[in-house]
Amino acid sequence: MTNAPPVVGVIGGGRMGAGIAQSFAAAGSFVTVVEGDAHAAAAALDRIAGGLARAAERGRLAEPADRVLARIATAASVHDLPADADLVVEAVFEDAALKAELLAAAERVVAARTVLASNTSSLSIAELGSVLTDPSRFLGMHFFNPVPASALIELVVAPATGEQTLRAALDWTRALGKQDVVVRDSPGFASSRLGVALGLEAIRMVEEGVADPQAIDDAMTLGYKHPMGPLRLTDLVGLDVRLAIADHLHATLGERFAPPRLLRDKVARGELGRKTGQGFYPWE
Template identity: 80%
Template sequence: MSTAAISTPSAPAVVGVIGGGRMGAGIAQSFAAAGSSVTVVESGERAAAAALDRVATGMERAAERGRLSEPAADVLGRVSVVGSVDELPRTCGLVVEAVPEDASLKARLLAAAERVVSPATVLASNTSSLSVTDLAAALSRPGRFLGMHFFNPVPASELIEIVVAPETGEETLRLALDWTHALGKKDVVVKDSPGFASSRLGVTLGLEAIRMVEEGVAEPEAIDDAMSLGYRHPMGPLRLTDLVGLDVRLAIAEHLHATLGERFAPPRLLRDKVARGELGRKTGQGFYAWP
């Protein structure tokens, strides 16, 4: 009696990533490590060089921790940076948009990518809170689009939140799930709704922690220790806010406030810190000082 071979999901042969910031670079690194040829879109020579440097630094760290199955230089050789969406390879199996949380910017770039790539290409947004349904409305082929919400730091995180819009096709979802598993990550599938599952719950905890600091209930470290030691969270909500970026948290909170009501109103302390440029780890100061 013969036994059918069980196929292991593989990453797309060619992947495009729009945006080379921390998240985009992490997404690019993860797919390159899984064997994909990755093209990152980042405008401007300085920004392009910085994007490639982020990927290279991530590769080196992964290699030091034994997380790469081949030399970092070989993996990095599969990553290139171009200056325009128009330069994405038509053969991309997947294009992931990973630019800031600006709905009009995301919609414009996704529509531009759709005009360049094959009709069979899956388009995905890495948005953490914006409506995937609204973004799909900018596309000619909304059935080939969905949300793939990665988590920071992407190479080390275990999760991708798959966000399904009403018009997302079954084959598109199947491919996204296969690619998630090819990256060695687990999936959660949610229907499109404000904040999805992860941001809605995570921001709720983070905003309440900020209000506690604002009200003088406890110092940030004490609040974080209460959650990490008492509830076994891997990181406290304020330290996580610093890692994500206070500006990112504020943008998500404002969106949820507008769509879900007063319980997501951003605390004044959060607004003040963002106004002062205290954005967390990326600026060296947030709720903690970062060397």
């Protein structure tokens, strides 16, 4: 990073992308958020503004929220990413083909020095990077929800990832005031692989009538000091997101990651967690 304010692109302005953009802007970066159209881009900006207002209320911003928001722009196409970006983070839904398409398009727009990253929570970094002309500039930067309050970024290194790329990602992580863990590219990395295993077993316990969701979550928060139980966390992440990750891990790692029928049924009914108002818990 240079002495000039860093320039960051974020592809995708959903809950994760908005949180990533907010975090970088709060740390002093100029950020461009790419969404599919003008309406979605405006919704992403509203999402970020709401996040900044909440952070200001809690005393977590070093400057007024409107000043941070002024460093964030939106765009309706990857082709409008700033060519001088220092970093571009792809943060769309867990669809490998879509992610690869957007990353390849971003590479054609930005400078050769720009670090490219994916916020994927489970997909192969090596496979996503295979579409790039220079995969050495690419790695996984797995953020956690809610991004502004989370302490962790999981950095995922593929065989082609260059040492300079990893060093830059470590610098970005520390500039955001977060802690890194560096892992080798493998299905589910470290966090998703362990988190999904726990979440799926908790869902099976509900399915089998072992206990209700609150009791299972209490067992982990009170007995093991987890900050949040696996079922409430599933609601927060999104049951559809958890199912997509489980399907990927099932295909790559075998039957121990087979999604329970209850999870598939709830997703089919649209009970996706907090974002739809109902998951394993009702949400306002």
